[in-house]
Amino acid sequence: MDSILRAAGDLLDTELSDPVDLGGSRRSTVVRCRTATGGSVIVKAFAGEPEGLRSFASEAAGLSLRLAGPELLAVDAEVPLLVMEDLGDAPTLADLLLGDDPKAAAAGLLAWACGLGRLAAGSVQRKADLARLWARYDKGVPSWEDEPWIEQNSADLLALLDRTLITVPRGLAGELAVIGAVRAEYPAFTPGDTCPDNNLMTSDGLRLIDFEFACFQSVFLTAAYCRMPFSTCWCVFRLPTGLAEEIEHAFRAEVVDAYPELADDAVWRAGMRRAIAVWTVDATVALLPRTLEDGPLHPTRRPVPTRRQLLEHRWEMASTLEEFPALAATMRTLLGEVAGGWGMPPLQGYPVFREPGSDDLVRELRSNRQHLWIK
Incomplete structure (x- = not known):
């Protein structure tokens, strides 16, 4: 910690003290950290290690793009570390x-x-800028845009099903490629990890933090966080239902400015179904091997679902993707042969929305899109 503070202090030409984790x-x-002033x-x-070095390059490049996030004050590519403005202790979306x-x-x-x-709509013309910034901070690890993570997940799913003795339907590999x-x-552009705890609801509006996975990706992969919800989160x-539809509509209404084709319902729905499939495969590969002993998705925050509850919820949603019959059949098999033996209660609604009146809440939001945190 002392060496981190010295390196950061040298960048800012000031002494740093009182670090709070x-x-x-x-x-x-x-x-x-506190500054001398x-x-x-x-x-x-x-x-x-490689993931840390990739995270550094992603965050330094993503914040340097200056489209979102805290102001980047200084970068040391050798340590590596960066110094950002302090946005304070505003509640996160997870807190709400x-x-x-x-x-x-x-x-x-x-x-x-x-x-x-x-953010997505305003970034479409900045892809070359991000590539240039990535090259500045590159630590020899492929960016998330260059990493074939979707293809690797597809291969890992097929191997995982084989180890689990799940019959792989004919055509699954071809569907995964599509x-x-x-x-x-x-x-x-996206910060990448757009989970509820990485979104601060400040008096100046929504502020995004954590750009370790910053990259350009399909708007469908970001929009899927609205529907699933939160594709990679705890x-x-x-x-x-009405609220999920409303937030997806809000996201879509913004990106249509950059991509008018997305106003076509057929285009939007097809892209969303593929994105849901991608994230479901991702969750299955990451979590299924860890379900022999179930546990909460977060070590300290409560309430929080377990790994088994989350997977069952993801599989239920993907089991309805009938345009991909082999994938849908695989999800139904996992629900029956794997989740069927867990005996877990199903994933419940967010506690904050369990009281009656959700329909009235959605109607109020639709009638008044301008709110304290939308600036």
């Missing part, structure tokens, strides 16, 4: 969804969807 990850250490900054130092104010939670969801949509093509469709419960 903000809970990083195995890839990074994140601390809030009494202010505060956020210092993020990255591990030297696990809280007790349904209006605040619904408005937060709408702000999140609109904010991501506006589904994976969504990756190249309608690209736009803060996952069922959304009221």
